[in-house]
Amino acid sequence: MAAISYIIRYILIVMSNRKRNSTTWVAKPLLDRFKSKYRIDVSGCWIWTGTILKSGYGRLKNLDGKQMPAHRISYEIHHGPIPSGKLVMHSCDQRACVCPTHLQLGSHADNMADMKRKLRGPMGDRNTNAKLDADKVREIRGLFGKVSIDEIAGAYHVTPAAVCMAICRYTWRHVE
Numbered sequence: 001m002a003a004i005s006y007i008i009r010y011i012l013i014v015m016s017n018r019k020r021n022s023t024t025w026v027a028k029p030l031l032d033r034f035k036s037k038y039r040i041d042v043s044g045c046w047i048w049t050g051t052i053l054k055s056g057y058g059r060l061k062n063l064d065g066k067q068m069p070a071h072r073i074s075y076e077i078h079h080g081p082i083p084s085g086k087l088v089m090h091s092c093d094q095r096a097c098v099c100p101t102h103l104q105l106g107s108h109a110d111n112m113a114d115m116k117r118k119l120r121g122p123m124g125d126r127n128t129n130a131k132l133d134a135d136k137v138r139e140i141r142g143l144f145g146k147v148s149i150d151e152i153a154g155a156y157h158v159t160p161a162a163v164c165m166a167i168c169r170y171t172w173r174h175v176e
């Protein structure tokens, strides 16, 4: 019995040390970490050179040690806090870009309108039979809870059932 309580106490000590170490790391100035992780390309975009998610967005730990999209951190550093419920949208369409002048606040409705406009281009009108792909599935999962299933289905030209199945991973299970 004594041995077990010793082991539990040991585990708790290791865990609390780990937590303390990660806090120390995060305490490094956020701005320094941010500034060392992008390069400026010919078009003026600040391309994230740190971790890039499969969704195409950069990623960085914020002051609380939470992983955040790098473009949202950039927005907050340069323009101030993001009002709740607002999205940070790219005027340059480069998801990896963190240039503050290429970032603007938008609503979910703005984002949907923007997405519909972009989808209309490459997909034309042949999209009654349009299929989802891995990128779209990730976008759809990111939109879930923010806009209605019907709106998502409309924007991606698939049935609401197809949207539900993709969200709950009945389909596209291999997509992160």
Ligand SMILES: [Zn+2]
Binding pocket: 044, 045, 046, 092, 093, 094, 097, 098, 099, 102
């Ligand atoms: Zn840009």
